[in-house]
Amino acid sequence: MKHLALLRGINVSGHNMIKMEALKAALEAIEFTNVITYIQSGNVFVETEEESSFGVGFKIKQEIFKTFGHEVPVIVIGKNDLELCFKNNPFLKQKDVDAKKLYVAFISKELSSSAINELKISQFKPDEAVIDGNRIFIKYDIGAGKTRLDQKYIEKKLNVTATIRNWNTVTKLLEMYEEEL
Structure with missing residues (x-):
């Protein structure tokens, strides 16, 4: 497998x-x-x-x-998890979205719908985030290097392990999964 x-x-x-x-x-x-x-x-x-x-x-x-x-x-x-990223990323539905601003935080466990409240996303405006199961879709307004909505913050607020990948990397990883390594 x-x-x-x-x-x-x-x-x-x-x-x-x-x-x-x-x-x-x-x-x-x-x-x-x-x-x-x-x-x-x-x-x-x-x-x-x-x-x-x-x-x-x-x-x-x-x-x-x-x-x-x-x-x-x-x-x-798994491959199914990665495929769900593509199907469920709400920011891809926005017109003229800049993929360079999109990231996914992969989380060590399933998050409850109330976890978004614990993150207090509104304090990071204009950055945006949406929780979907065991991942958080993030759209940084200026960039990943200039925000406090990062992996350390997510881990501390939600008491989880998290790792963040940019959208280009997520796309490439799915392509690699599909290439039957």
Whole structure:
């Protein structure tokens, strides 16, 4: 079974540095197959007989700590989850939307509909966010680097693990899933 693991916080600003070739070798050593990475920010496809996303994520997290000494949160998502991103992103329905301003925060657990109130989105206007299950669709007005509505804020407010990807990366990851690695 094919899984996509999103690693949070590697190779960012010189922290938790892991070369993708070394990550690939480490994961192959624990019997993942067809390990393919995409860009340096921690997107990795693996194949395994393990069906549980939680089990796959736990195994990857353990191996990263053992091999590289980094405590790295891992969120594993399936092809169906990624396809739902495309179907459910409300910002894609807006006329003339700039895809460069769109992001998705992948969350470690299903969020309740009341979670949007806990985020207090209105204080981030003109940035916008919409919760959809275990992801948050975000449209940044100025840019991801100039907002306080970031992964750290989301994690603190909702008591979850989160990792954010820009829309171009999400699009490419779905293409890679569909290419039958």
